[in-house]
Structure formats: structure tokens, C-alpha cells
Amino acid sequence: MSNVTHDIVGKLWNLCNILKDDGVTYHQYVTELTYLLFLKMAEETGTEDQIPEGHRWRDLEAKAAPDRLEAYKVTLIHLGSHGSTLVKEIFANASSFIKKPATLSTLVAEIDKLDWYNARKEGMGDLYEGLLEKNANEKKSGAGQYFTPRVLIDSMVAVMKPTLDDIIQDPAAGTGGFLIAANHYLREHSDPDSWTEAQQRKYRRNTFFGMEHVQDTHRLALMNLMLHGIDSDPNAGGIHYGDTLSPEGQALPLSTLILTNPPFGTKKGGGLPTRTDFTYPTSNKQFCFLQHIYRGLKPGGRAAVVLPDNVLFESGIGAQIRRDLMDKCNLHTILRLPTGIFYAQGVKTNVLFFTRGEKDKGNTKEVWVYDLRANMPQFGKRTVLTKQHFADFEAAYGDDPLGGAKSLAKRKDTGELGRFRRFMRDEVATRGDSLDIAWLKDDNDTNGDELPEPAMLAQEALIELGAAMEELRGILAELGEDILEVEG
Template sequence: MTQITTNIKSIRDIMRKDAGVDGDAQRISQMVWMLFLKIFADKEEEWGLTVEDYQSPIPERLKWDSWASDDEGLTGDSLMEFINNDLFPTLKDLNVQSPQATIIRSVFEDTYNYMKNGTLFRQVINIINKIDFNNSNDRHVFNDLYETILKELQSAGSSGEYYTPRAVTQFMVDMVNPQLGETILDMASGTGGFLTCSIEHVRKQVNTPQEREVLQKSIRGIEKKPLPHLLCTTNLMLHGFDLPAVKRDNLLTMPYSDWGKKDRVDVILMNPPFGGTEEDGTENNFPQKFRTKETADLFLALIIKLLKDGGRCAVVLPDGTLFGEGVKTRLKEELLTKCNLHTIVRLPNGVFNPYTGIKTNLLFFEKGTPTKEVWYFEHPYPEGKNSYTKTNPVDIKEFDLEKSWWYNRVENEYAWKISIDDIRKNGFNLDYKNPETGIENKKLDTKAILEKLDNSIKKGGEIMNLLKQGF
């Protein structure tokens, strides 16, 4: 166990003693806003050396170094009075005159201090002070630890919020292959997995300060809930992102007809909440043919709308989208008409375990040309494994199978293709199973069923006769 891991465990243990912190979500929110302020303080130290005439948006008395860095500084009731009556009110109403001020205000607008015991609060501060976020080793270890913190939030099964496994995120970004200068959007960014993965992918193409600025301006995230937004903003800062990239918003509440060419993007990568429903009236922002309260369906309609011609998307969707009827059928017709849905990767059960057993699919498409055929790839379990667990999740190396096939496609035991004509005849049902598994893709008529039954009976009789001959 690393020293940072030990420190975070100690913070958890201290917070559990505080009567104001009720449950894991509050504990994580409390921990992350405090870490955010320490990270911001360390980043300001860096900006002071690298950014000409840098001016901090935080009043001097509220800077971390002014009230938190001294181990024997403010504590007890005095500390809590400062936090609740000065720090939070000021940061929530911070005058937005710089990108850094925008980040701080957006973080604290819907963030709360849950701790009540100033002595315990001081103990947490003193542990946080042991971490130097300008130290590359500390930052690297904390990035890994941060992933662990995020996984603790993966318990929202009933609301359809499943934080995407890192391997799945990485594979989707690798295959979409965003380029420097392309705008990249995640409309349900959660804790920032797709955004940070895209940043690391594109950063390999950055060689100058000007190109770094291009990258910073190309990332766009939307998250409607306060805690994931806080986590996402902190995650981006840990990945060296200095500009505000994630807005607190819900794009589904904006009229579909208001989105124009200026709003379109090059790349969309996302895992929309599925199984969840939107507030009454949200569906009225969409054309009649797409109206539904199901979140994933509304996001699919908006994805198609917001992609530029030639724009690319990879999105996680449940099996229900593939075989669903009604609005889902009309959405699939829209998708196949306006986009080239070139690949569906069918993931096995348990990829999102232990948070949901819902079967999921990765859809890859490009806007601008209609679909002629859809390739399917059934992702197999690795040898010796028949499920995934919290401690043994899907691994990025498993996707080497898809990657080796991706640019040289042939039908094999994992891959098959279906023509658009067959899909149209099947009522835009995209739920085609792997023919190698022996599962039928089409409904059999009565005559076919009787023929299969008759053949089975004949084979059964032949086997019985052979058995009798052996006695």
C-alpha cells in the first residue's frame, strides 16, 4: 500500500467519526472538494511560474496556504465558522473574471460542507497537506487512487448511472481516434472518463504551447449532477487541464430545433444513463417521432443531431435499444439513414458488474452517409473466465482481438455482418446474435418449426435404435 493510499484511508476513517457525514456519497463529496482546493493551491504555485502576470481569483484569506497549511492553525469551532460563514459563501459567489474563477465557482455552487467537528476537520486537512500535487510521482499515484474513489460511486444501479469501466472507455477512444483540433463532446460526462482518456490520446499529438491551447479548447463536457461534476472537474485538473471544460447542465432540456450548425462537433464519446427517465415535459423538446422519457433514447436523437457531417461517435447502449420498438425503431431508422453504423461490439454479461447485469453494446458510427451494412463483433470472455467482478474487471488487453480485426474485416467465429436490406426487412431490429453460437436471428414460421421438430424426432429414433442394437 502506497503512502497516498494510506493517507486516503486515514481520511475515510476520520470522516466516519464525524456526525455530519452521512454515507459514502457525502464522504466522497467532502473529501473531493477538500482535495480540489489543495490541488488548486498546488496548481496556482505552478501557474505563478508559467503564466505571465497570473492573478489568483481567490482572496488571500481564503487560499489554502492561508488557513490550512499550518498543522496547528485554525481548528475546532473557529475553523468550522470560517468554513461555513466565509469560505463557502465567498467561493459560491465568486466574481467570474478568469477561467480559474469559473472553475471554482462552478465547483462550489452546489457543493456542501458536511463535517461538523472542527477537530476532525483539522485532522483531515493535515493529512491532505502531506500530498504534493506538483510532484509527478504523487500525481501519478493519486490518479490511480482517484479511479478507486470513483468506483466507490458505482452503486447507482436503480437510476441507470453506470460509470464506464476504464478498459471500455480506452477501447472506444482508441477506435474513434480523435485528432488534434477536433471538438470532442461527452453530454453525460459523469466523472470524466471519456474526457480524460481523450485528452491523453490527443496529447500525444501536441508539440507546442499553441497546440496545447488548441487541445484545451477542444474538450467539452456536460454533467447535470453536482457530485459527478465536482469529481470530473478535479479529474481534469489532475490531467493538466487548466480551462473550464465541464458545464453543469442538461442538454436534453433545450429545444431540439434550436441546435444549429455552430453547435455541431467532430467527436462524441459517451455512456448515456440507460434505464433512467427524464422529468415530465423534457420529451416535448424533441420532435413528436422521438418523444420518450427514456434518457438514453433522447441522447441518441441528440447525438445524431449534434454530429458534423463526417463526425464520429462511439456510444454505450443496452440491448433494449437494439430490439426495442416504437420510438426506438424510429431512432434506429434515423441513425441508419443519416449515419453509417459500421460496427456494433456486443459485450458479454457482467462488464458493468457488480453494479448492473444489463447487457450492453458499443455502437460506432459516422454521420453523413447512410448505412449499407453493419458489422457485429461478439467480445468473448478471456480464457478461463465466465464473468467479470469488481476485483477482476474487463481488461484493455482483451480488446486486442477487436483491434487486430478492425482494419482488416472478415467474418469469423466472433464477427459477422448484416446488410441494410435485411435490417429493414426485420423492422430495424438490430439485435442480431452471433450465428456461430447457433442462436437463430430470425423468427421461424410454423412450417419451419415443424420441420425442425420432425428432424429432431427422426434423429432421436435413430439414436434409440442404435442403443437397442448395443444390448
């Protein structure tokens, strides 16, 4: 992020204090700001023709201060059903949380004062993504749950090497970070000016696909894609508003590249997803998304997916799904991620890299595990995760995004003292098909008999209890039993 962009992002974020005084929460802040920024940015980029006359930025500015809030609320409702498809999607069910006319007038004046000339020059997309990142880093906003660190996304994209021939999907799109990074990579590694008309058409209409089931997050994603030059008209791919774990998810096209960080936890209210095409029904969201991903790849298609540790070791249906994954795909690489890089400090995560086989049996011959967790710093505000932390992993991974046999033969097993090791398929089988493989003594972890922090233990216990409760609710619901609500 350039200094100019950083400065503008800081000024935009400071406006949250004005909204806070009007009772607007952190959770609502970026959504509220998105409505206003969309109108202003359309004026700045000369794309106001998609917004009906009478409801543009200058129309809002022209209103007398006491009448402006009422006019703004009318505009939000009007744009939910008028204008371009994109406008209607961004303003679908929109409403303002602002109560005082003076608050809106201050926001309009402050947004107008920003350095829009340099913002246009630096790139509106970077400005908006900077704002989303700022919001994700603010714990009170709760936004970190859908914001994957950009350096992690960039590393996953770098080894997956997107091309113009790819159909790229993120079934848990959040604010669109993976699709934007993939777009950035393929434009940097190809000359858009040399693309044929057919390639241009394919790029615009049949390259980027995603789904997001939280409407406020969906509008942020549409805005983000638009500002990064990706056609976010739902008729041209883009990110759809819907639930991937419902029949809506079956409408996502078979893809050659899937990049995603699915939500953790169990389906709300327990019970199974409403999709009927999964071989292994479960209320565990990660296992449901994992099935969607490897079933959603074309033969020869590849995926990089962030998943929590429990996906690597859970028995029962979990083990069956892992076996099915290793049969249908070449699960060639697992990257054990450091702790503290997501919004919940205690959550331990990994990236699984796999390629769909031409046939459905025996595709995984060996699994390489890179341990970037043991003896790493505790990441957070003091120690920031950077691109450099992934450099050795990317070098060890090699140049083949598919993890083919020839490229795996070139990899070097660093032994018990190193971070990169190979485990043959039969070795994994003797572990009960558990992929939770660690060998390095982690001096940061438990130092002999020392227990982890009590708060972390309590948090992990709550996550486990919550998952167990949801499973039990699901069983009762399937048996048609009433669920007693316990007062507490």
C-alpha cells in the first residue's frame, strides 16, 4: 500500500468515530461507508451512468443539510431496485444506521475533502481493500473471521500460478481477496494488450466465480471486485449471494482452480446441509466445503484450501472424507500455518494443496508436509506476518502448481530436523489416515510440562463443546424430537 493510499485509508477509518457517536457499530461501519463510497467513486471514475439520475453523489450533496438524511434513505431503497445489475446487488435490502442528519452531512463533507486525484492514480481497489483490512484488524468489528491475511493469499496464489485458461472459484468468497489476488497474478504474468477478442471475452465472462452467504459481506465483495477491474455482474460469473452448502452451491461451475478459506464450525442450528449430492453428510462446515471443493474440480484441476487442524485428524466421517479426497485427488502438499494469524488466536490451520485425478482411485502416492508452525514467532500486531515468511516454503514447493510426479521427485526431504518432509500413502494409512503430522519439537508450544494459557484452553474447550452441542441438536432434529431450551 502506498503512502497516499495509507493516508486516505487512515482518514476514512477515522470517520468511524463520527459514526460511533451516532450509535453505529464497528460491524455496520464499513457497510455504511460502502454505500457512500460507491456513489462518490462512481462520480470520480466516470461510471455514474449505472446510477439513476437524482440518486447520484452530487444530488446527495445538493440537498439541504436537514433534508439530506431522509433523501439518502430514499436513495438506498431506490437503488435496491433501480440502476445496473451491480448497483441493485450492492444496494439490495440496504438501509442506513445513521440517526442524526448532522452525522451524514459531516461524512459527506469529509469524504468530499479526500485526495481523490491521487486515489484514482494509486488505484481505488487498493484504497478499498486497505479499508477492509483495517476493519478486519479491529477486533471489535468481528470482521477478521472473513479476512484472510493478504500475504497468505498471495503465497497460495504464487504456487498455484493462475492463468487466463483457468476457471477460478472461491466457494466461501468473503470480500473477494482470493479472486482479486488471482486476477492480479494472471494480469502480471500475461500481457492483457496481447489478448485476442475471444480471450478478453473469456476473461470477462468465464474466469472468476464465487459465492458468499452473508449479504453485507457480499456487497463488500462486489464493491471490491468492481474497484479491482473484475466484472462483478452476476450474469458474468462474479460472486453470487447464496449458500454453497445448499442447492445454490451446485450451480457453481466445475473449475480448474479453487482458492478458498471456508468458514469454521458447524451449520447453524445443527442438522445437515440442504445439498443432497454429498457422499458423506455431516454438519461440520469444513468437511462439507472440502467435499464441494474436490467434487467441484475438473479432472486435472487444482486447489489450495485453508482448513483447521480438526479436518486432518477427526475420525469417523472425517477419516472417510480424507480417504475419498486422497483417492480422487493427488493431495501432494500440506502447509502447517503459524498460530495467531487469524482472528481467533488459538485456531490452528493448514493449507491443503491437491489436484483432481483423471480417475477416482489411488491418486495420492505421497504427501509432503511443510511445518511453518513449530518455533515460529507469535504473530499479531507486534510481529506481523510478511511475504518473507513464506519464501522458503514457496522455494521448497517448486514450479509445478499441479504437484506432478516429476516435480515431487525434485523435492528434498529435510529430515527430522528440517521443516519439509515426505510421507508415503501407506505411512499415512498406518496413522489411521490422520494427516495431523508433526515432528519438530516446538519450543514455543508447551516447554516440557507447561500447559498452554488457560484462556486458550478454555477457548478450545468451548469450540469443542459448541461443535458437540450442534451435532446433538442435529441428531435430535433428524429424529423429529423437540429441543428443550435450558434456562441458564
